[in-house]
Amino acid sequence: MSFKIASSPHQHNQRSTAHIMRLVALACLPGIAVQAVLFGYGVLIQLVLAIVTAWLSEALILKLRGKPVLSRLKDNSALLTAVLLAIAIPPYAPWWIIVIGTAFAIIMVKQLYGGLGNNLFNPAMAAYVLLLVSFPLQMTQWLPPLSLQSVDLTPLDAVCSIFTHYSCSGFSLPQLQANIDGITMATPLDTLRTDLSRGLTLDESLSRPVFFAFAGTGWLWLNLAYLAGGLLLIQQKIISWRIPLAVIASLFVLSAIATLAAPDTIAGPLFHLFSGGTMLAAFFIATDPVSASTTNKGRLVYGALIGLLVFLIRNFGGYPDAYAFAVLLANMAVPLIDYYTRPRTYGHRPRSELK
Amino acid sequence: MPGLFQQIQAGKLWDFHGGIHPPGRKEQTNQKPIAVLPIPDRLYLPLRQHIGVAGQLLVKVGDRVLKGQQLTGADNSMAVPVHAPTSGTVLSITPHTSPHPSALPELTLVLEPDGLDEWRQREPLNFLTCDNLTLLSRIQDSGIAGMGGAGFPTHIKAGLTQPVDYLIINAVECEPYISADDLLMQEAATTIVKGIDILCRLLNPKAVLIGIEDDKPIAAAAMMAACSQREHYYVRVVPTKYPSGGEKQLIQLLTNKEVPNGRRPADIGIVMQNVGTAFAIAQAVLDDHPLLSRIVTVAGDTLNQPQNVLALLGTPVSALLDACGFQSQPQQRVIMGGPMMGFTLPDLSVPVVKTTNCVLAPTAQELPAASTEMDCIRCSACADACPASLLPQQLLWYSKAKDSDKLNEYNLADCIECGACAYVCPSEIPLVQYYRVAKADIREQQREALKAEQAKARFEARNARLEQEKQERQQRNQQLAAARQQQQLASGANTAVADALARIKAKQAQTAPADERNKEQILAERELKKQQARDYQQQKAQQQQAHQATEPHSGQPEQTAATVNTDSKAAAVAAAIARAQAKKAAQATEQHTTEQQVMPTPDTGKGNEAVVSAEADPRKAAIAAAIARAKAKQQTQTENETSAPPAAAGTVDKPTAESNSAAPEDPRKAAVAAALARAKAKKQASAEATEQTAPLATEAVIADKVVADAVVTEDPRKAAIAAAIARAKARKQADSENS
Numbered sequence A: 001m002s003f004k005i006a007s008s009p010h011q012h013n014q015r016s017t018a019h020i021m022r023l024v025a026l027a028c029l030p031g032i033a034v035q036a037v038l039f040g041y042g043v044l045i046q047l048v049l050a051i052v053t054a055w056l057s058e059a060l061i062l063k064l065r066g067k068p069v070l071s072r073l074k075d076n077s078a079l080l081t082a083v084l085l086a087i088a089i090p091p092y093a094p095w096w097i098i099v100i101g102t103a104f105a106i107i108m109v110k111q112l113y114g115g116l117g118n119n120l121f122n123p124a125m126a127a128y129v130l131l132l133v134s135f136p137l138q139m140t141q142w143l144p145p146l147s148l149q150s151v152d153l154t155p156l157d158a159v160c161s162i163f164t165h166y167s168c169s170g171f172s173l174p175q176l177q178a179n180i181d182g183i184t185m186a187t188p189l190d191t192l193r194t195d196l197s198r199g200l201t202l203d204e205s206l207s208r209p210v211f212f213a214f215a216g217t218g219w220l221w222l223n224l225a226y227l228a229g230g231l232l233l234i235q236q237k238i239i240s241w242r243i244p245l246a247v248i249a250s251l252f253v254l255s256a257i258a259t260l261a262a263p264d265t266i267a268g269p270l271f272h273l274f275s276g277g278t279m280l281a282a283f284f285i286a287t288d289p290v291s292a293s294t295t296n297k298g299r300l301v302y303g304a305l306i307g308l309l310v311f312l313i314r315n316f317g318g319y320p321d322a323y324a325f326a327v328l329l330a331n332m333a334v335p336l337i338d339y340y341t342r343p344r345t346y347g348h349r350p351r352s353e354l355k
Numbered sequence B: 001m002p003g004l005f006q007q008i009q010a011g012k013l014w015d016f017h018g019g020i021h022p023p024g025r026k027e028q029t030n031q032k033p034i035a036v037l038p039i040p041d042r043l044y045l046p047l048r049q050h051i052g053v054a055g056q057l058l059v060k061v062g063d064r065v066l067k068g069q070q071l072t073g074a075d076n077s078m079a080v081p082v083h084a085p086t087s088g089t090v091l092s093i094t095p096h097t098s099p100h101p102s103a104l105p106e107l108t109l110v111l112e113p114d115g116l117d118e119w120r121q122r123e124p125l126n127f128l129t130c131d132n133l134t135l136l137s138r139i140q141d142s143g144i145a146g147m148g149g150a151g152f153p154t155h156i157k158a159g160l161t162q163p164v165d166y167l168i169i170n171a172v173e174c175e176p177y178i179s180a181d182d183l184l185m186q187e188a189a190t191t192i193v194k195g196i197d198i199l200c201r202l203l204n205p206k207a208v209l210i211g212i213e214d215d216k217p218i219a220a221a222a223m224m225a226a227c228s229q230r231e232h233y234y235v236r237v238v239p240t241k242y243p244s245g246g247e248k249q250l251i252q253l254l255t256n257k258e259v260p261n262g263r264r265p266a267d268i269g270i271v272m273q274n275v276g277t278a279f280a281i282a283q284a285v286l287d288d289h290p291l292l293s294r295i296v297t298v299a300g301d302t303l304n305q306p307q308n309v310l311a312l313l314g315t316p317v318s319a320l321l322d323a324c325g326f327q328s329q330p331q332q333r334v335i336m337g338g339p340m341m342g343f344t345l346p347d348l349s350v351p352v353v354k355t356t357n358c359v360l361a362p363t364a365q366e367l368p369a370a371s372t373e374m375d376c377i378r379c380s381a382c383a384d385a386c387p388a389s390l391l392p393q394q395l396l397w398y399s400k401a402k403d404s405d406k407l408n409e410y411n412l413a414d415c416i417e418c419g420a421c422a423y424v425c426p427s428e429i430p431l432v433q434y435y436r437v438a439k440a441d442i443r444e445q446q447r448e449a450l451k452a453e454q455a456k457a458r459f460e461a462r463n464a465r466l467e468q469e470k471q472e473r474q475q476r477n478q479q480l481a482a483a484r485q486q487q488q489l490a491s492g493a494n495t496a497v498a499d500a501l502a503r504i505k506a507k508q509a510q511t512a513p514a515d516e517r518n519k520e521q522i523l524a525e526r527e528l529k530k531q532q533a534r535d536y537q538q539q540k541a542q543q544q545q546a547h548q549a550t551e552p553h554s555g556q557p558e559q560t561a562a563t564v565n566t567d568s569k570a571a572a573v574a575a576a577i578a579r580a581q582a583k584k585a586a587q588a589t590e591q592h593t594t595e596q597q598v599m600p601t602p603d604t605g606k607g608n609e610a611v612v613s614a615e616a617d618p619r620k621a622a623i624a625a626a627i628a629r630a631k632a633k634q635q636t637q638t639e640n641e642t643s644a645p646p647a648a649a650g651t652v653d654k655p656t657a658e659s660n661s662a663a664p665e666d667p668r669k670a671a672v673a674a675a676l677a678r679a680k681a682k683k684q685a686s687a688e689a690t691e692q693t694a695p696l697a698t699e700a701v702i703a704d705k706v707v708a709d710a711v712v713t714e715d716p717r718k719a720a721i722a723a724a725i726a727r728a729k730a731r732k733q734a735d736s737e738n739s
């Protein structure tokens, strides 16, 4: 009788990479739901487009690289990249935006760097930045929340406008973007930045209808939904609490100090936390294991760095929202952060004492 | 802030980084009493069951042995003996599959029990009255080695002379399934405590900390009850977490101390023993019952009746499994040890040994085999689980890249191979396996490096020795030269000098154009010279006989020289022959050409040959030098005995001048020139030796030696320098002789 030889350990917990990726994607559901309800169904179509593109490009590249296709597709990492990109872009962006973005994310950013686990940059965010830089107009055309929209959009309208640039009833995107009063609506962050550059004070700007409570109509709910999904992930021990906490804490502290120093030009911490993609970035994008820091101390540094960069770019940079740039810049710093935040090995003296 | 000891007394527990919580599955076995296995048909006793060395065999095939009789001796401090677990006959002593991850065959004694279970004479000790040495040797003689894991000889840990603050008794048993220590504590707590008493006598610790995981409440209660009379024994119930039973982890857990890397627990005043070991010590001392059996957890869903059994050491695993109703499945794995750190067995004839705490026969559903390895997603789950605070994902990366520097930087050596990282890895990467391979590679590299280092040290030592010898020789030569000068002054014989001078001049005239001569010529000369050599050989033989008559010890240095390098005997012999031939030829030519000096000296050719062969192998050169040295010595002796007439001091000028002129930039020319010089000097020397005017021979030898040295270095520039030095020396000596 012959017996099977295996290497220890002979036991494994049942959590696989595919499982983790799937859970992260599922945790986006509350946010997706809120986005669909408040900003229209465009996001659902974007999701379908993104996932299909991601799978196709992943399969293509794996085939070319001579790797097993099916088993790798099943790790759900391409799926997650697609989901993150789809929910990050404006829901009514033309179809080719998401297709180009997803293909770029999978082929260039992920597979050409050596596949899952080897990419330096977060694929979804690298693609987002590429799109933002290449197609700035399409990438900033966020519709106002449904409550402020001048025309009611049906799911069919969403399909039409994504594929034809016109809704079924013949409205173009800029027309749809206009609110009931016929004024073109931008995102709260965008509006604020434009107003401030026009010399308006913060208070004046915040009195516009696009702002609601302390963040912005719709955006507050969206961020709360992502916050809920993220907390679920932490509770499930899928992601470490360190990165989200560091992102939020540093953004909070910085904007709190800044708003005290310049109350007329810099919005307060709650506005920053619950507007734009803050929560999405903090819980879902910055925590991408592959491109984030891997040490516990490093994660705090990495998160804080993202918070700092978001704060700086939003308030002093050229783009209204900044998490994609912030995440990419922080990605670049990861090897350095990891190197200098290695934990002290059992029985070794702290590195500071070694010198 | 209370001191550490107060905190420990107050029952404070600490925590260690990482750790995992695999399902315990101890309920399969921890409620049932220990079953005693019948004596099996055969017992397989590996002669080495612990870290350290095997003892000397004390029995031979066919001997009848009694229960408890020593089979191997404790002849070495790291050796612990193996005993006959029951009475019977030694059937054979052969290699047998070892209970080790490698499953390599190890020398194993096969015992056929006779079923009588007849004891040898037993001498229980009273540990309160006998001294420590007696206790320690009893522990060693009883074959006790750590029963928890590695099997470190217990008497060494128990015989520490360093002061011990804490004796930690490891009863954590953190691996899933295993409940052997649990049952032992449930059933024999008082004996265990007696064993701890003995350890306390030996080590005299401030406190005894007994660590038990909280999934063993009955065992913990039993131990607490048994310890109730001892006020410095503390039973500490620690939370269930793998691997809290690791030595370093348990120390951190109970005392908040870390063993500094590269040190042992004893260095921070801590000694750890397993409960099973404490029990074995009590048995050995109080009953003179050596380590003959142990409790083994036999578990897994393929068994009808998983349970703990008391098995004789040497019982094959198949007997254990059969006793528990084993039903093999396709692709069955049988694991010795726990699911986290155990190893699979290739067959079931592997015996139970002192460190075997569990035999596991799981079904595929119970412990699914590892599925395909995926890419690392750098999720750091492994780093969060690692009890040594390593970064397993980085170690994986560098293991794959075989970057041993980086692996050292990331402290691969501190990995305890607990498997926690691989357990949690979502990509199911067999991390531990990668580390094992990397560690083995590094060990191999270190071995190689050590070897190279040793070789280098040997080489340097030899160089130093040669250098020293050279210097001594020079000194001696100078003294001799001075003596000769005196003699010269006294006798004033000039004819010999004049003769030699003339000879050298003539020779120089012939050999100077040797470089330009074409090959055919050289070959022809060589041929000629060989002929001459052959002619001369007979003559030489006669001469030698005569020589030997006058110098009985002349052969001796030659011999020592030949044995200097035993490993390259062949080379030495070859070199010696070459040299002897050269010399013979030189002598021959000398004899043949003293009158008609027109003949070209074939020596140059031979000399070149010697150099060429020396170049081929620097070692040979060294050997040649050694031989030359020996010869020089011989000649010196001759000189001393015959008190030769004054040397032809003036003759030295010539070779010097010649080598001066032949000191070209071209290193090869330099070598050739040096060879020429050497050959000439030698010829001269031999000529003079035959004429009983030997002094120059030693110089020739020096030149020889320098050339050899130069060739050893293989650096043409060095060779040139060496040649220059040789020249300078020769001149100096000539000067001193002239004056």
Ligand code: SF4
Pocket (backbone or CB within 6 Å): B375, B376, B377, B378, B379, B380, B381, B382, B383, B392, B393, B396, B421, B424, B425, B426, B427, B428, B429, B431
């Ligand atoms: S647990 Fe596995 S996948 Fe995650 S970082 Fe460690 S090695 Fe990589």
Ligand code: SF4
Pocket (backbone or CB within 6 Å): B385, B386, B387, B388, B389, B390, B392, B414, B415, B416, B417, B418, B419, B420, B421, B422, B431, B432
């Ligand atoms: S096997 Fe080594 S690297 Fe993995 S968790 Fe254990 S100590 Fe850490």
